[in-house]
Amino acid sequence: MSDRSAKAHTSVTDRVRALGPRRIAALAGCLLLLAPPLYLSSFWLQTGLFAMVAVIAAIGLNLLVGTAGQLSLGHAFFLAVGAYGYTWLADDTHRSGTADLSGLGLPPLLAFVAAVLLAGVAGAAFSPLSGRLRGMYLGVATLALIFFGHHAMLNAESYTGGFNGRTVPEMEILGLSLGDADDGLAVLGVPFGGLERLWYFGLVLVAVAALAARNLLKGRPGRALGALRDSEVAAAVMGVPAARYRAAAFTVSSMYAGAAGALLALAAQRVVPDYFSLLLSMDMLAMIVIGGLGSVAGAAAGAVFVSVLPQLLAHYSDALPLVVSAGSAEPGLGSADAARFLYGAALVLTLVFAPGGLVSLRGGRAARALRGLPRPRRPAPTLPSTSPQPSAGATTGGDTLKEHTP
Amino acid sequence: MNRRKFLAAAAAATSLAVVLAGCSTKGGESAATTDKSGIKTGPGITKDKISVGVLTDLSGPVAPLGKSALQAEQLYLKQVNVAGGVCGRTIELVVRDHGLDVQKAVAAYAEIEPQIAALGQLSGSAQTAALLDGIEKDKLQSIQIGASGTVLGKPHLRLMASTYDIDMVNGVGFLVKAAKLKKGDKVGHVYVEGEYGGNAAEGAEFAAKKAGLTLVAQTVKPTDKDLTAQVTALRAAGVKAIVFSGVPAQTASLVGVAAATGLKVPVLASAPAYVPQLLATPAKPALEKMLYVASPWPALSVDTPSVKKLVDDYTKAYPKDPVNQAAQAGNAAGSLLVGTLKAACEAKDLSRDGISKALRSLTAYAEGFHEPQNFSDPAKASSTKTYIAQPAAGVPGGMKQIQDATEDPWLAEYLAAHGG
Secondary structure: OOOHHHOOHHHHHHHHHHHHHHHHHHHHHHHHHHHHHOOOOHHHHHHHHHHHHHHOOOOOOOHHHHHOOOOOHHHHHHHHHHHHHHHHOOOOOOOEEEEOOOOOOOOOHHHHHHHHHHHHHHHHHHHHOOOOOOHHHHHHHHHHHHHHHHHHHHHHHHOOOOOOOOOOOOOEEOOOEEHHHHHHHHOEEOOOOOOHHHHHHHHHHHHHHHHHHHHHHHHHHHHHHHHHOOOOHHHHOOOHHHHHHHHHHHHHHHHHHHHHHHHHHHHEEEEEEOOOOHHHHHHHHHHHHHOOOOHHHHHHHHHHHHHHHOOOOOOOOOOOEHHHHHOOOOOOEEHHHHHHHHHHHHHHHHHHHOOOOHHHHHHHHOOOOOOOOOOOOOOOOOOOOOOOOOOHHHHHOHHHHHOOOO | OHHHHHHHHHHHHHHHHHHHOOOOOOOOOOOOOOOOOOOOOOOOOOOOOEEEEEEOOOOOHHHHHHHHHHHHHHHHHHHHHOOEEEEEEEEEEEEEEEEOOOOHHHHHHHHHHHHOOOEEEEHHHHHHHHHHHHHHHHHOOOEEOOOOOOHHHOOOEEOHHHHHHHHHHHHHHHHHHHOOOOOEEEEEEEOOOHHHHHHHHHHHHHHHHHHHOOEEEEEEOOOOOOHHHHHHHHHOOOOOEEEEOHHHHHHHHHHHHHOOOOOOOOOOEEHHHHHHHHOOOOOOOHHHHEEEEEEOOOOOOOOOHHHHHHHHHHHOOOOOOOOHHHHHHHHHHHHHHHHHHHHHHHHHOOOOOHHHHHHHHHOOOOOOOOOOOOOOOOOOOOOOOOEEEOOOOOHHHHHHEEEEEEOOOOOHHHHHHOOO
């Protein structure tokens, strides 16, 4: 194509070309994400919203574990702070059954932001520990948060409603309710209830969370945290204050968890203490390991995989071989057990064949990984893709915590 | 590269088309209609089928109990379906397993709610709590397996038989007589933190106050296995009896350690604290001598025809699974469901509202419960009577009945004070 004809054409085609296939595919994906509320039943929307919660929480946890090399087993606690924080801030003081519940009655959107900040404050309050402890030691220390949180949720009844939890007030943005309001809102003939509306709110949150994390990782803080993870001494020599950066990573990560918790509360419509167990923290760690440590896209992929897989299996258990639906008298594997086996298998396969997580399995790399060939860490575009670089492969093959994908 | 670009562009165009086409078939919910015989129908009702949901634990910590309860209900409904069903329709269960995971329970509820007429079995207290609002919003009549009085008062959530606190008031009344307790006597009170223990403790504290007993309280966590420290404290306090609401493993430890250290006093336990499997532990002799269980259900070894039928049918259908109290609850849930649907059919209203009205019209329903139950008020337990049984090897359910369904004289005052 000559210069002249390019000038003659409108710049639109040029722009489209400049986007490149990946960008176009990403754009298509984004467009597709807008469609589900028009087509899917409330079950899939709820599953999707839970997946979005997992994505936000996993991106946040990945900043801490994947980038900063710190471990946290207590992230369920920060989800709880976000969820109960939003509920308490947005709800009015009222009496429910036999319990008096307190609340501030703030506008919901303000309460949401405040809940995220509250989770950040809770994370910052933990900074004397999170700044000084490293890796596994921090993990053990954060374990205590889970038990403290559970005790508090059960006993601070006027804030949390105790064991039976409390109803979550609906989100409202500029007068538009995101709950099951009876205002007859319909798009293209499809009545839009609470879940349909929340879907878009969730999408916006995921987009903001992903963009913020990307910028953070690409900027100075991300590089500083990566340096800290790989060598504290070297980082300190370069002028990175270790304790401050670690504490900051923990705080930011807990704010992500707070946002995820508040969205979880909105999606579930009622918060109860049992959501926020140690199991949730473990699931989140599994998500980022499966997805790929240190990468935003990996965290998102892992989160979707872990949170949607059991639902898919339960829903299609009738159509799958060897899997039987719950309560069936036929011999076979219950769908919940099957999901657990697959989940375990995915974790093991990921660690063995793709220590970089799902995100490293793009295109031809997957096949090579399965063949177990040593591979370049970041193959330069000019190199023939099959040329092995044993030394680079050997340094990245085993240690997942050091894998820092772009 | 051009090829890839083309593919990507094609994908983008397709997705755009899909989004904009809006050829969705979603929406246009089927409103309540009326069938040929003039019966009003609602979600989950077709011309030959009534779909009923079950949300229970089949893969988590209490899976064995969930399985027993489900099998008993399936068995009961099978018999009803073979005999012609209800309203000319067969009843089919839509079962989902939440594995005692709150999030899974919420997702599974969202999945099955549009296709069911009622929730025939809902188990797990935290899972129930998480669904309280959804059930009320959808007006979905639900039958809960579990007996914590704290969820009473929700119009569409039905508890069966007596609750933990009622059993404790009645049980302490029994204990006062059996152990010949006097005013001022000290009684040990061991219970797990949380909903079940807390609810039972309310009843025990009230009854103890009325009888003039001094409670020596010890709380434990559900995960605690060894209760030696608690027993030591109770022995030091010189207790004459022990009231206990915990999990089975703790019962074995509590009674076993107490007997071994010479604290041979009667122990009154809530129903969830005992399973027949405890008789296979070294604590067996002590359990048979010291333990009393306050239960909303009759012991499975009693000679009542309705209980015998359940035990025989269940053993025949599931020879590998021991019959237990969960099977009783499941059987009762099935029976209550069928009774409700029959009443709704008579009133010619199988819509969700019709079904809950029908359930509330059952004021003396005994089928499957062995004692007449009053389901008219959602804020009240359907029964105020408690059975007392003792562990015994070699009989169905591993218990022999000591006292038939009885209401303690103080119970009325307790219920008045607790607004239920």
